[in-house]
Amino acid sequence: MQYKAYSLQNLRTLPQLTHLSEEQIRDIEIVGSVLPFRVNDYVAGELIDWSSIPDDPVFVATFPRREMLPAQDYSRLRSLHDSGADAETIKKTVNEIRMGLNPHPAGQIDYNAPVFKGERLPGIQHKYRETVLVFPEQGQICHAFCTFCFRWPQFTGIDELKMSSRGAGTLLEYLAAHPEVTDVLITGGDPLVMKTDILAGYIEPLLAADAPNLQTIRIGTKALSYWPYRFTTDRDADSLLELFRKVGHSGKHLAFMAQFNHPVELETEVVKQAIERIRETGAVIRTQSPLLRHINASPEIWADMWQKQVALNCIPYYMFVARDTGAQRYFSIPLTEAWQIFYEAYRSVSGLCRTVRGPIMSCLPGKVQIAGAGRLSGEDVLMLEMIQGRSPDWVGRPFFAAHDDKAAWLSDLKPAYGEEKFFFQDELDGMLQPGEADSAGGW
Numbered sequence: 185m186q187y188k189a190y191s192l193q194n195l196r197t198l199p200q201l202t203h204l205s206e207e208q209i210r211d212i213e214i215v216g217s218v219l220p221f222r223v224n225d226y227v228a229g230e231l232i233d234w235s236s237i238p239d240d241p242v243f244v245a246t247f248p249r250r251e252m253l254p255a256q257d258y259s260r261l262r263s264l265h266d267s268g269a270d271a272e273t274i275k276k277t278v279n280e281i282r283m284g285l286n287p288h289p290a291g292q293i294d295y296n297a298p299v300f301k302g303e304r305l306p307g308i309q310h311k312y313r314e315t316v317l318v319f320p321e322q323g324q325i326c327h328a329f330c331t332f333c334f335r336w337p338q339f340t341g342i343d344e345l346k347m348s349s350r351g352a353g354t355l356l357e358y359l360a361a362h363p364e365v366t367d368v369l370i371t372g373g374d375p376l377v378m379k380t381d382i383l384a385g386y387i388e389p390l391l392a393a394d395a396p397n398l399q400t401i402r403i404g405t406k407a408l409s410y411w412p413y414r415f416t417t418d419r420d421a422d423s424l425l426e427l428f429r430k431v432g433h434s435g436k437h438l439a440f441m442a443q444f445n446h447p448v449e450l451e452t453e454v455v456k457q458a459i460e461r462i463r464e465t466g467a468v469i470r471t472q473s474p475l476l477r478h479i480n481a482s483p484e485i486w487a488d489m490w491q492k493q494v495a496l497n498c499i500p501y502y503m504f505v506a507r508d509t510g511a512q513r514y515f516s517i518p519l520t521e522a523w524q525i526f527y528e529a530y531r532s533v534s535g536l537c538r539t540v541r542g543p544i545m546s547c548l549p550g551k552v553q554i555a556g557a558g559r560l561s562g563e564d565v566l567m568l569e570m571i572q573g574r575s576p577d578w579v580g581r582p583f584f585a586a587h588d589d590k591a592a593w594l595s596d597l598k599p600a601y602g603e604e605k606f607f608f609q610d611e612l613d614g615m616l617q618p619g620e621a622d623s624a625g626g627w
């Protein structure tokens with residue numbers, strides 16, 4: 185299949201557009217000027233069932249719609265467009281709206297970019313002791329953009345919202361200076377939009393350096409789901425798989441972290457073939473997805489998805505809570521409901537699917553799992569537990585929040601049992617620079 189992508193510029197040439205009304209197309213254009221929009225012909229032609237528009241889950245996941253913006257922002261932008269306002273005015277409004285959508289949740293830029301030799305490293309994040317994240321400059325785009333994306337500012341063209349790294353040089357130095365790091369996670373955007381030789385420019389120096397601490401190279405990608413031809417018929421598909429093999433032969437583990445949001449993404453012949461080809465290289469595919477209203481908010485969908493993944497030799501890894509950024513208002517699910525969906529699905533599948541952990545909030549102190557909900561010692565509570573923490577000592581210590589039907593993020597929760605703060609609060613405050621806590625936009 186030849187790759188063809190559609191963005192706002194050529195949206196009106198997308199063949200399937202005949203299924204939409206002029207009003208729906210207009211909304212894609214208006215909302216798509218704030219939240220990034222891009223789709224390709226595999227997603228549009230093979231994954232979306234156009235007879236179920238507008239409720240089709242992959243359509244919801246890739247096409248912007250009115251409800252994804254706050255109502256007053258939508259009307260403001262709409263009237264500017266309708267009255268033929270000039271490009272400069274529209275751009276200014278678009279940027280204001282973007283800044284109101286919490287572009288950098290959980291203090292990603294303020295707190296996770298490490299300082300090395302007196303300078304903040306561009307395109308590298310180091311939050312949890314063992315794992316360093318790399319954002320290669322050429323991988324800051326995706327085969328199609330997800331409307332729920334928490335990395336959306338990467339694609340807006342606003343420079344100060346971007347994180348990106350050029351080459352492996354500083355990364356190698358950083359690894360040598362940090363023997364506690366065992367994992368390098370190459371992420372984006374989607375690093376597998378990069379040509380193999382550019383990706384190799386990051387991976388081969390890592391292998392050549394033969395850093396004794398480095399055990400695992402992870403690649404976070406949506407390519408399996410949105411462009412499986414990357415592993416089958418693309419011109420450099422074979423050389424990509426050869427690169428994966430090389431990682432294995434050098435004694436490192438290649439962990440392929442695939443995002444799948446709905447079982448339909450696992451059903452085409454080409455995705456099955458792609459999974460098989462990746463697995464033949466020795467790489468292990470682990471899967472993750474956020475829990476999203478209008479896309480996958482039911483235990484049946486998750487159980488089906490995990491079972492299909494296990495049947496295809498993939499390992500379910502994470503279920504995330506939708507982050508407090510971008511179009512979250514449209515996708516968000518209260519934490520108690522998230523817990524119910526997770527456990528109902530979890531109880532209905534075999535132990536081989538229960539490698540998955542969730543629901544997890546990736547927030548300022550760490551990855552916080554909702555481990556239980558119910559009545560304990562006379563109070564309705566949520567039991568929480570960190571499975572990753574800014575301090576490794578926080579991991580695995582249960583803590584309790586008062587039950588709250590509406591809470592959708594850690595920052596909405598209050599400690600239970602009359603406690604004033606959660607156990608990690610003082611230590612966390614001490615880690616953040618004075619005065620910076622406000623700019624983190626909460627947790």
Ligand SMILES: *Cc1c(COP(=O)(O)O)cnc(C)c1O
Binds near residue numbers: 312317546572
């Ligand atoms: C999730 C995450 C990791 C990886 O954590 P694991 O528990 O090892 O999967 C690393 N860094 C950041 C910032 C993360 O959010």
Ligand code: SF4
Binds near residue numbers: 325328329330332333
């Ligand atoms: S694939 Fe990931 S980074 Fe790319 S748009 Fe989707 S959620 Fe965002």
